[in-house]
Amino acid sequence: MASCLFGLFILLAESCKIWAVTVTSLNPTPVVNEFDSVTLSCIVSSHTSDNRIEWKKLNAGTDFVYYDQQLQGDLKGRAEFKGSSIYIRNVTRKDTAVYRCEVVAVHDVKSFDEVSINLTVQVKPIAPQCAVPKSVPVGKTAVLTCTEHEGYPPSTYTWYKNGDILPRDPKSSPKFINSSYKIDYSTGTLRFSVTSKLDIGEYHCIAKNNAGHAKCKPQRMEVYDINIAAIIGGVLVVVLVLLIITIVIRLAYKRGYFAKKQPENSYKASSKADGVDYVRSNPVDDEGDFRHKSSFVI
Template sequence: MENLFTLSVMFAILLQVLPSCAVVVFTREPVVEVHEDAEARLSCEFKTQRDESPRIEWKKTKGTMSTSPDFVYFKEEFRKSFKDRATIKGATVILQKVTQGDAGEYRCEVSAALDDIQLGEANVTLIVLVPPHVPTCEIPSSAITGGEVEMLCSEPHGVPAVSYIWYKDKKPLAVHPLNGTYSINQHTGTLTFRSVTKADTGQYHCEARNKAGPPKSCQGTHMEIDDLNIAAIVAGAVVVCLVILLCTFFICYAHRHGFFSRHRGRSFWITQCHSTAHISSQNLHRTEDMNARYSPPPEEKQQDFKHTHSFML
């Protein structure tokens, strides 16, 4: 039993010492950065123990959540958009006139059927550099002393992502000012004044920059800081109060004289009818008085009629 245990240990040690028959794949440049329309070299090298004609494939992953990458090189030919502008040397791919659509993660796979470990792979990241474009700036032309002011600068096209520098009167503003009256976020392009003063009056512009090309700036805008006009505010408040009082007076006057009554027309006719009836009543009373004053002439007394003759039939 002891001899068998000793032989097992020696066999395990030999397995660790002796080289295994496995394909080895590696890249000399795991991250490749090139400009648009330039040439990109995606390095891939390999070593096999037995298989002298391994199968080589290149794939481009669609994203971290994707399980089905696109084939770039398969069965000894390039596919899709890579067909007419890519060549292969050994296992290294040379890509001509790269575009933003070419940027991404690539995987080189080498399959050696005669080796004990038959598959090896190496990953290469391709970054297509884009210089910054002219940024878009939002700068107010005026502000009131004591107020908060925020200036914005944006440039989403540059690769790698741009950083921002703000200028006042063509002089760069410190990212971390000693007096702390403002703050700058170089990643978002925001310049914020917590409480502006007359000293902050000036011309401002923003600059976007990255390593892909020369920096670009937006057009400068002059910002004027005005004092708060207390007298104008008080005068405006007085004018508003006077207007409100005048409006209230006219509304009360109109309401008192019935301009807002819905039955104004009917009331007018009722008043007219009452007036006409009153006049008629007065005329009637006058007629009655006249009748009362008038007395008919006395009737003549009828003479007594006496029968003087009698007739017999």
């Protein structure tokens, strides 16, 4: 009895496998360059063709790509549905996402399966922006930068001097053994800790990823000596000029060139003109004048 039940169980299991639907992909992680074509592969294994197929794009949210037996969204007009797969022409960076093929077998015993395809669209770098100082004093630090933000995956950067590639370690090349620089290949920064006359030249940078590369125009960097004698001489000249100006101003003050001149018509009127007798309003003054006049008469 037990053996019969076990045989029946095996038979049912095999029957379920026959009725079940399975979904696979020939390439679950396709990588393609921008503006090329790609196939999102979805292979359905089922005993019946009566299957409901849906495609979804999983990015910031969930969007239908294929639903109700027709393409949806921005793929409409530049993609084709072939069997259960999707063929996309002229892919763009916006197509980078995870796509999911979902299949439901419609029959007496419904079955469901799905497969995910992770699509990566590579973007070629554009010409990077390079910044090279035109002139740097001997012994000072110099920083050269190279950046671009369009390429995907992110670009790596390589610097060149006079057409020769700058090695990671300057001591490894006879041409650059006396230089003291460091290169950051991920950020595109070239830093000279101590510049010398040997660092004079034309520099350019190349941004590169798996989709391609691009470069900026060469720019020349000069390295000049600091003339200490000229700086000291200039300071002495400025001090001498200021001293002469100070002496001239002091002499001008002493000679009265900066004194205030009196107006020609200004004068101080006398309080009492000669020979004129004023009538006073003060009684004391009147009395005094009277006494003086009386004594004068006597």
